[in-house]
Every structure is written in structure tokens, then in C-alpha cells.
Amino acid sequence: MTHKINHIAIVVPNLNEALGFWRDALALDLERTEENPGENVNIAFMEVGGTHIELLEPTDSNSGIGKYMEKRGPGLHHICLEVDDIEATMQRLRDHHIELINEAPKTRSEDGVRYAFVHPRSTFGVLVELYELPH
Numbered sequence: 001m002t003h004k005i006n007h008i009a010i011v012v013p014n015l016n017e018a019l020g021f022w023r024d025a026l027a028l029d030l031e032r033t034e035e036n037p038g039e040n041v042n043i044a045f046m047e048v049g050g051t052h053i054e055l056l057e058p059t060d061s062n063s064g065i066g067k068y069m070e071k072r073g074p075g076l077h078h079i080c081l082e083v084d085d086i087e088a089t090m091q092r093l094r095d096h097h098i099e100l101i102n103e104a105p106k107t108r109s110e111d112g113v114r115y116a117f118v119h120p121r122s123t124f125g126v127l128v129e130l131y132e133l134p135h
């Protein structure tokens, strides 16, 4: 079962410039910013009605996010849905002939969130991330 949108991720060329829209003009609450050198990305998190908008600023044009922006420009990167049982959801998708990027869920070491991505070829162009929060 899918509960809600956990976050929407948007690629931007520059966090401060993007915050000029989201934080300053639109007056959303900036929760925190984070540097993720492992993924070569700086992130700003904003809370909106129980979900989050994440702005992703690539710090290396050769990283995954960096290449994405080079190719497609700034904009929507992915939508993340929370599910009860990620394995059951992935099996259901396979049963519907949906292409997955990750064959098995990955686990984030910091907080135990399990996640996997669905290929945009199967979703009409939108990268979809699945989240199973630790129970």
C-alpha cells in the first residue's frame, strides 16, 4: 500500500538561487541543507504539508545528478512514494511488466530507510523512488 509522497526532488544549478524562489518568494520553511560529498550533491530540504521538497545541486558534472542536469537541464528529478512493503510493491510492479532500476531494495545506513527506483521508461518519463521507512 502506498501512503503518501515522501519527497519531490528537483535538480538546480545553484542552491542559493533556487532558494530565492522556494524559500524567499514562496516563503516555504527551509528545514536544513546538507552536503553529500559521496553523491557529489548539495541538498536543501523544505517541508510542505507533511512532505518534502529537496533541491539537489550537483557539485561535479560527472556525477549521476551532474550528468542528468547536463543532459536534461534543471527540473524535476524524481518523486518518492512511501510504501508499507517495498518487496511486495516491487513484485507487484514486476507482475505488471514495469522495469525497475534496482533489482533489490537498497538500505540507507544512516536511518535504515529501504529504497529502490523504478525506470522512467516504464513511468512515462518520471523517475519514481520507493521508500519503506523502518518499522
Ligand code: ZN
Pocket: 007, 009, 078, 080, 129
Ligand atoms: Zn529521493
